[in-house]
Amino acid sequence: MGQYAGFRELPQNKAVEKWLDSYYHVFSAIQSEFSKETAIKVLNLSQEKLCLYPYEMRAAARVLKAGGTGKDILQMIVEGTLEDPEPVVPEHCEKGKIEEADTWSCNTETLDCILRSVRTWQENPEIPLLYKRGDSLAEQLFNACLELLQYEFEITSIPKSDYDLISEHAFFLVNSYQVLEPEDIDLDAIFECFNDAKINERMIEAENRDKKEKVSSISGKSEKKR
Structure with a gap:
């Protein structure tokens, strides 16, 4: 779509690889900073048709960690507040700590679906x-x-x-x-x-x-x- 990671134009395959690298690094950072469970929740936002830019995902993770939902994140996108380094968490979100998962329990079916979608987009976006x-x-x-x-x-x-x-x-x-x-x-x-x-x-x-x-x-x- 003419949007390049780092604003540097690349051949299509390389451009897609660059985006996937960016997503990989931000998922790793979310997993380390918050929890595996929160990283899974961010990943599963795709099931709600919420496809975030890498620079929005850490803020989204903070909202989900506090008990927020995809609807809260969508509202923040509309308001233009999701990019904030320290976004204001909606008041109704629970402030309690979410227990960390011991294992990476991400649904493999979800991952397969995302990978298939990426391949389809590459073939004919x-x-x-x-x-x-x-x-x-x-x-x-x-x-x-x-x-x-x-x-x-x-x-x-x-x-x-x-x-x-x-x-x-x-x-x-x-x-x-x-x-x-x-x-x-x-x-x-x-x-x-x-x-x-x-x-x-x-x-x-x-x-x-x-x-x-x-x-x-x-x-x-x-x-x-x-």
Whole structure:
């Protein structure tokens, strides 16, 4: 996603390895400073779809150690307080000491799930809709594709392979003089950019869902009239 550990750009595999190294070191630090049990709790936040940056995890560990939950941590992310060196622990959290675990009892199923997810992301990562920042015709066409996905189909993330493919098609349409000016950026040109993209299946699902909702709405109104 263009975010590099240490702000130094690297090839994709190396960049992923660098992130995994960062997570390994912070888990080790949490285990040493707090407890193995707390480290497990931080790890299991992934099951609540809370994926933290390494610099947020020690603060999250402190909250969990005091009896806090994933909801408390999510609220701190929203408030921008999770990065604090000494975050204020929510009042309702227990202040009692949590008994340390004698063994690393992390669920192996959870670890396998995380590793599978990492491998899947490496093969074809799902990324948010990142708009192009330039004003060229190809970039305008590309951004029009993302706007259609977001506002017409309510799709906010796509596989990186689709992102690259849509971009390539947009530049091809401009370079082959099929799109010559902003007025040429119509639905036909936009849908041409989606050729061979896996995102098409989700677009069809969204269209079918909308049709069913409209039919259901019309049926409901007809029933009321009767």
